[in-house]
Amino acid sequence: MSLPVDEIIPSFLTTLRNNPAVVLQAPPGAGKTTRIPLALLAAEWLAGRKIVMLEPRRLAATNAARWMASCLGEEVGRTVGYQIRFDRKIGATTRVEVVTEGILTRRLQHDPLLEGVGVVILDEFHERSLQADLALALCRDIQTGLRDDLKLVVMSATLDTEPVAALLGNAPVLACAGRSFPVDIRYGERDEGGESAEAAARTVHRALRETTGDLLIFLPGTREIRRCERLLEQSLPGSGSPLIVPLYGDLPFSAQERAILPADRRKVVLATNIAETSLTIEGVTVVIDSGWSRQLRFDPASGIERLVTARVSAASADQRAGRAGRLGPGTCYRLWTEHQQRSLLPATAPEILATDLAPLVLELAAWGISDPAQLPWLDPPPVSAMAEGGRLLQLLEALDEKGRLTPHGKEMATFPLHPRLAHLLLKARERNLGSPACDLAAILSERDILRRASPAGGREKSPSDLLDRCQLLAGWRAGNRHVGQVDVQSCQVVERVARQQRKLLNAEPPTGSFDAESVGLMLAWAFPDRIARQRAPGSDRYLLVNGKGARLSDRSAVHDEPLLVAVNCEGGDGGDGVIHLASALRMEVVQREFPSMLSRKRVVEWDDRQGRVIAVEEERFGALCLESRPVKPAPDEVQSAFVRGLLRKGGVSALPWTPAAREFQSRVMFLAREYDGEGWPDLSDDALRDSLPEWLERWLGGIKSMGDLARLDLLSPLRGLLDREQARRLDVEAPPDIIVPSGSRIRLHYPADGPPVLAVKLQELFGLAATPLVARGRVPVVLHLLSPAGRPIQVTRDLRNFWDVVYPEVKKELKGRYPKHPWPDDPWNAAPTRHTKKRLEGKR
DNA sequence: CTCTCCCT
Numbered sequence: 091m092s093l094p095v096d097e098i099i100p101s102f103l104t105t106l107r108n109n110p111a112v113v114l115q116a117p118p119g120a121g122k123t124t125r126i127p128l129a130l131l132a133a134e135w136l137a138g139r140k141i142v143m144l145e146p147r148r149l150a151a152t153n154a155a156r157w158m159a160s161c162l163g164e165e166v167g168r169t170v171g172y173q174i175r176f177d178r179k180i181g182a183t184t185r186v187e188v189v190t191e192g193i194l195t196r197r198l199q200h201d202p203l204l205e206g207v208g209v210v211i212l213d214e215f216h217e218r219s220l221q222a223d224l225a226l227a228l229c230r231d232i233q234t235g236l237r238d239d240l241k242l243v244v245m246s247a248t249l250d251t252e253p254v255a256a257l258l259g260n261a262p263v264l265a266c267a268g269r270s271f272p273v274d275i276r277y278g279e280r281d282e283g284g285e286s287a288e289a290a291a292r293t294v295h296r297a298l299r300e301t302t303g304d305l306l307i308f309l310p311g312t313r314e315i316r317r318c319e320r321l322l323e324q325s326l327p328g329s330g331s332p333l334i335v336p337l338y339g340d341l342p343f344s345a346q347e348r349a350i351l352p353a354d355r356r357k358v359v360l361a362t363n364i365a366e367t368s369l370t371i372e373g374v375t376v377v378i379d380s381g382w383s384r385q386l387r388f389d390p391a392s393g394i395e396r397l398v399t400a401r402v403s404a405a406s407a408d409q410r411a412g413r414a415g416r417l418g419p420g421t422c423y424r425l426w427t428e429h430q431q432r433s434l435l436p437a438t439a440p441e442i443l444a445t446d447l448a449p450l451v452l453e454l455a456a457w458g459i460s461d462p463a464q465l466p467w468l469d470p471p472p473v474s475a476m477a478e479g480g481r482l483l484q485l486l487e488a489l490d491e492k493g494r495l496t497p498h499g500k501e502m503a504t505f506p507l508h509p510r511l512a513h514l515l516l517k518a519r520e521r522n523l524g525s526p527a528c529d530l531a532a533i534l535s536e537r538d539i540l541r542r543a544s545p546a547g548g549r550e551k552s553p554s555d556l557l558d559r560c561q562l563l564a565g566w567r568a569g570n571r572h573v574g575q576v577d578v579q580s581c582q583v584v585e586r587v588a589r590q591q592r593k594l595l596n597a598e599p600p601t602g603s604f605d606a607e608s609v610g611l612m613l614a615w616a617f618p619d620r621i622a623r624q625r626a627p628g629s630d631r632y633l634l635v636n637g638k639g640a641r642l643s644d645r646s647a648v649h650d651e652p653l654l655v656a657v658n659c660e661g662g663d664g665g666d667g668v669i670h671l672a673s674a675l676r677m678e679v680v681q682r683e684f685p686s687m688l689s690r691k692r693v694v695e696w697d698d699r700q701g702r703v704i705a706v707e708e709e710r711f712g713a714l715c716l717e718s719r720p721v722k723p724a725p726d727e728v729q730s731a732f733v734r735g736l737l738r739k740g741g742v743s744a745l746p747w748t749p750a751a752r753e754f755q756s757r758v759m760f761l762a763r764e765y766d767g768e769g770w771p772d773l774s775d776d777a778l779r780d781s782l783p784e785w786l787e788r789w790l791g792g793i794k795s796m797g798d799l800a801r802l803d804l805l806s807p808l809r810g811l812l813d814r815e816q817a818r819r820l821d822v823e824a825p826p827d828i829i830v831p832s833g834s835r836i837r838l839h840y841p842a843d844g845p846p847v848l849a850v851k852l853q854e855l856f857g858l859a860a861t862p863l864v865a866r867g868r869v870p871v872v873l874h875l876l877s878p879a880g881r882p883i884q885v886t887r888d889l890r891n892f893w894d895v896v897y898p899e900v901k902k903e904l905k906g907r908y909p910k911h912p913w914p915d916d917p918w919n920a921a922p923t924r925h926t927k928k929r930l931e932g933k934r
Numbered sequence: 935c936t937c938t939c940c941c942t
Contacts, residue, residue, distance in 0.1 A: 147940065175942060192942025221941065311938060339939065363938055384938035397937060441940090449942095506942035538937090645936065660937080670937075 093121030098266045099129045106209075107135050110233055111242040111258035113251045117268025118412065122245050123154050123213055127186045128161060130209055131169070139208025141186045144194050144225055146214050147368060148174040154213075155179070155188040175506070176586055191221035192506060198228045199456055199503065209241040215254065216246040216405075217367065218440035218468075224453060227465040230258065231457075248405050248437075257466050271415040273377075277428040286310060286380035287317035289425045293378050294322060294358055298332065301421050303375025304357040305332075306365060308410050310382040310399045312338055315360045322358065332356040337371075339364050340537065342579055366409055370416070377414040377422040379407060381430075385438070388445050389661050390474035392638050393482060393619055395446060396661040404434040440469050447471055448509050451479035452488055455495040456503040485618050486513040505594060511535055514616040515595050524597030526560065526604055527612055532588035533559050534616075534657070539566075539580040552647035553606040554673035556613060556657060563588075564602035610675040611683060613655040618684065620656040621675060623714040632656065632669065635712035640667040648672040653680065653716070677716055687711055693718070694727040696735020702795040703731045729790040732799075733783050741779040745786075751804040756840035757824040758812065763843070764865050771811045785811055823865045831858045831922035838864070838871065845887075849874035852883060852897075853911065856922040861889045878908045878926075893917050 095116055106112045116122045123145075130141050145151040155172035162169055171180035172188040180187055189197070198204070210229050212222055226244070233240045244254050244261075255261045282289040290307050297305055309315050315336045322334050337349035337359050349359050352372045359371055363383050385400045402410070407424065414420025424431070442450070450471060454462060462471050483489040486509055488499030495503075498516060505512035511531040518527030533539060539559055552558050566581045588600070614621060622632035622640060628650055630642040640659055648654060651674040658671035681688065694705040705723035708715045723731070736744050755773045762770035771777075778785070789807045793799055812820065824846070827835045832854035839847040846864055852875040861870040875884045875892065883900060886892050897917055905913040912927050914920035923930055 190941060194942095196942060217940090219940070311936095313936070340937080366939090368939075386938075399938090508942095535942095643936080658937090668936095 093125060094119070094267045094269050095121040095125050098264055099125065102126070102264055103129060103133055105262050105264065106130075106241055106243065107133070109262055110238065110240070111230075111244070111261035113255045113258070113261050113263045114243060114245045115247075115251045115263060115265040116245065117247050117270065119269040119416075120266050121269075122266075123150075124157050124161065126211060126243065126245065127154075127170075127188075128158055131185060136208040138185070140184075140206055141209045141211065142194070142204075142207050143186065143188045143211040143213055144222065145188055145190055146217055146219055146222065148177075148190050149368070150214075151188045151190050152177070155186075158186060158188075176590070191219060191225065194225050195221055195228075195453060196506065198225070198232075199453070202228075202232065202457070203236060204229075204232060204240060207240065209243060211243040211245060213245045214247065214367075215244045216248045216437075218438075218442075220441040220445060220450060223440065223442050223468060224450060226254075226257075227467055228457065230466050248408065253468055257468055270412060271417070271419045273411050273415040273420045273422050275411060276421065276423050277431065278423075278425050279427065281427060281430060282380075282425045286382050286425065287314045287321065290314075290318050290360075290378055290380055291321035291325065293423050293425060294318075295325070297376050297378060297421070297423060298356070298358075301376045302356075303417075303420075304353075304371070304373040305359065305376045305378060306371055306374045306413055307358065307360045307378045307380070308365065308383075309360060309362065309380050311362060311384045312336075312340070314380070314382075315362070318360050330355075332358045334358050334360065337361040337365060337369070342577060365413065366406065371413075373417065375414055375417060375420045377411055377420065379410045379422060379424050381407065381424060381426045386444055387661075388447075388475060390472070390478040392634075392636050392661060392667075393446070393478050394638075394659050394661040394667060396667075401434060403436060403438045404431070405437040407431075407434065442467075442469055442471050445475075446479065447475040448479035448482045451476060451483055452499065452503050452509045455483075455489060455493075455499060460493055482619060483509060486510065486616075488513065506590070507531060507535055510616040514612050515591060517615045518612055519595055519597070523608055523612060524595050525592060525600050526608065528588045528591040528595060528597055529560050529563055529584075529600060529604075530556060530609065530612055531591060531616075532584045533563060536584045536587055537577075537580050539563060539576045539584055541575055541577050550647060551649045553651065554609050555646050555648055555671040556673045557604055557606050557609045558647055560604045560609065564600065564604070567600065568602060606674055607676055607679065610655060610673050611679050613657055613673045614675055614680065614683065617655050617657055618687070619712075620659055621680065621711060621714065622654055622656045622669070622672075623716070624650070624652045624654075627652075631666065633714060634659070634667075635714055637713035638667060639665070640669050642672060643668050643670050645670060646672050648674060651675075653677055680711060680716060681709070684711065688716075692721065694723045694731040696731050696738070698735070698739065701797075703728045703735070705731075725791065726787075728794060729787045730783060732790055732793065733787055737779060737782060742775045742782065745804055746800045746802055747804060751808060753826060753837075753840070754805055754808055756842070757820060757826065758808075759842070760840045760846060761820065761824050761865065764869065770816065773808065773811065825864065828862055828871075830854045830862075831856065832924050833922075834924055845869050845872050847872045847874055849876060851876045851878060851880070851924060853878065854922050854924050855889065856914070856917045856920040858922070859890050859893070859918070861887055877904065878911045 114122060127141050127143050145154060151172050151174050155166050155170050158170040159166040167179035167181045168183055170186040171184040173180055173193050174190045212226055215222055229242055251263045255263050286309055290309060309318060319334055319336055333353045333355055335349040337346060350369055350371050365371060381402055382399055383402050384397045386395055387398055388395050411422035414422050480489060480493055488496060488502050488509055490496050501516060502509055502512035511534060514531055515527050518524050562576045563581060563584060566576055619635055622634045625631045625633055632640050634640055640656055653675045654672045655675050656669040656672055660668045689710045691708045691710050693708055697704045705721050706718040707721050708718040758773045786807055827837050828848060829835050830850055834854055836848060836850050848871045863870055870887045873886050874882055877883055884892060884896055901913050910926045
């Protein structure tokens with residue numbers, strides 16, 4: 091059978107012979123995965139050296155190897171073999187080795203010269219997995235270093251090939267056509283927003299009318315799949331209706347098979363991204379794409395990942411649409427508009443830009459590199475995520491304080507596990523906890539063995555979600571049939587991983603006995619940055635070591651633990667994160683196991699609730715306070731804590747202001763305005779707040795509570811802000827009051843801006859011609875002239891003019907309204923008074 | 935109101 095790629099094979103072989111690297115761009119169905127390695131097998135210039143091909147998935151690796159072997163009429167493991175985790179079919183005569191990503195990385199680390207290998211092929215490179223990017227960087231490093239005879243082939247379906255060709259020293263690019271059928275793309279008429287399940291269900295009805303063949307619906311996650319499934323079951327008639335089948339990674343194998351294999355009637359498959367690349371479904375001619383998928387985001391600040399529902403990229407949408415054109419012409423309904431299509435990102439961000447890079451930092455350190463700029467990258471690993479990865483590796487003792495690989499880190503790098511779990515195993519070995527650690531690490535690294543089906547609630551409380559799972563695994567191993575809570579398939583996978591680790595660690599066979607304390611300890615080794623302290627007794631809110639907040643999920647069996655390890659923690663959108671899996675941790679264990687991370691801190695603080703200064707010495711673990719005991723504070727500590735508390739509470743307005751103190755303040759502020767630049771202190775509230783410790787602290791001796799403070803005379807500290815000369819001038823130039831002609835002493839009011847105000851009954855000023863002056867005679871006061879009842883009559887700064895012009899006008903009306911008071915025709919020569927006529931006469 | 939997918 092001939093395939094499209096056959097046409098370019100001769101030119102591919104000569105180009106690769108003459109160049110160190112070639113980029114091959116070919117869409118799915120071109121036949122590159124099987125034809126290229128077989129073609130190289132015949133190339134004499136390879137002189138019998140091996141061909142290693144990288145595949146992103148195990149199934150793809152074994153299928154490719156089996157197909158090539160059958161093309162040669164051989165069994166797998168003779169000329170063509172493969173190696174994936176737990177399965178190796180490679181013999182002495184094998185020349186084509188198909189391997190998955192982790193295998194290639196281990197092999198490169200173990201054999202950095204790639205002895206006996208002539209070509210490395212990176213298949214499906216457009217998927218841009220972290221491991222593939224790393225493999226390319228390391229292979230190119232080998233090629234430009236010690237092995238200039240090594241050939242590299244990058245095969246890609248949709249990637250724009252220029253950047254990778256440039257990275258490989260302007261490698262030639264060969265392209266060939268694919269073999270797929272046209273797909274009719276039908277855009278939606280409006281933006282469906284986030285309601286993808288509803289929109290998808292409606293479109294299923296439409297597609298069932300308009301098309302034939304099976305339907306594949308892409309939805310972001312299980313929640314939407316379940317919702318869409320319910321909607322369709324309610325709206326489709328029972329008999330003759332199509333088969334509705336969900337498909338996602340957490341489903342047991344048998345349920346996945348039901349979705350993939352042909353059915354006896356029309357089929358509607360509701361799937362996640364799993365159907366985009368990993369699984370191919372027989373008989374699909376119609377695709378409905380919601381346009382959304384769940385994507386992982388990594389927050390370098392907290393080292394925590396979170397899943398978001400985001401728009402797919404244009405490349406992803408094309409890949410999804412292509413799923414309808416494998417058998418014959420197909421149809422794809424896109425639940426977004428043609429207009430929105432233009433705003434899609436061209437491609438999904440490569441994994442290296444969006445994930446935890448601690449494993450990458452360890453691989454690079456093992457390769458002998460501390461600065462990633464020493465290697466070629468299509469997208470350099472982000473500096474912040476690399477730094478966070480380095481910090482974590484230091485916590486895990488894999489790197490020393492200078493970022494160099496330690497012997498412990500070197501051993502960690504040999505384990506097929508995340509560095510957290512490799513560290514857990516090595517620490518556990520020292521403590522004779524090897525076998526339980528292997529179980530724990532296996533559970534943490536594989537899919538959850540606990541069945542998710544049961545709704546929230548109904549689960550027993552437990553000190554540890556992980557202790558529960560370890561015990562369930564032990565029960566399954568012992569053949570307990572009542573373990574309906576576990577997924578048998580997941581247990582088998584976990585057991586295989588655990589067995590591999592026991593072998594690597596030289597650990598005892600599993601005993602099945604676990605205790606909460608050692609599970610907590612082991613988890614604290616692996617997740618020292620996820621230790622969390624309960625905010626208050628009984629609360630489900632926690633504070634993590636890194637200072638971030640998190641809330642215990644209802645799905646966790648852990649409840650009301652003062653200290654725990656937040657093993658699976660999902661970052662929140664600014665607010666609290668969610669802890670999905672947790673394990674209790676004993677205080678003494680932290681104190682014993684992490685002495686270098688503990689610190690003591692004396693805290694003297696104002697406590698609002700108790701209304702007094704409290705002093706404690708805290709034992710801290712990062713941002714967490716593990717223990718605090720009361721201490722006796724020094725007087726100066728109390729005072730500064732008090733001031734800080736005051737400032738927090740409400741600034742200077744929280745001080746015990748009296749009218750006299752406020753008046754003093756405003757008088758000084760008046761003079762400071764009048765004599766700007768002559769050294770008067772700024773007594774505004776803002777300035778007082780900023781200098782609170784300096785001017786108030788020494789007056790706080792013996793004050794321990796708000797009650798004590800209320801008895802403080804604020805005038806004294808405020809007076810302390812003036813020097814002797816200023817105090818003298820204040821009394822003269824901004825007097826608190828003025829004696830008016832009637833003999834009354836009247837308060838002057840000093841407003842925040844403008845001149846002072848004298849509010850006085852006008853009769854008390856009879857005979858006075860000149861407006862009173864302050865500030866060495868510079869500033870006339872503002873007179874608020876009042877009626878006998880204290881009502882305002884006139885505001886003026888020109889008293890003479892008032893008597894001459896205004897008084898004659900208003901006198902008549904005042905006389906009518908206040909007949910008992912004197913209203914002389916000649917105010918210049920009348921006696922000033924605050925009394926009525928009668929009293930004046932009586933007095934006389 | 936739950937966790938997309940893949941790999942040593």
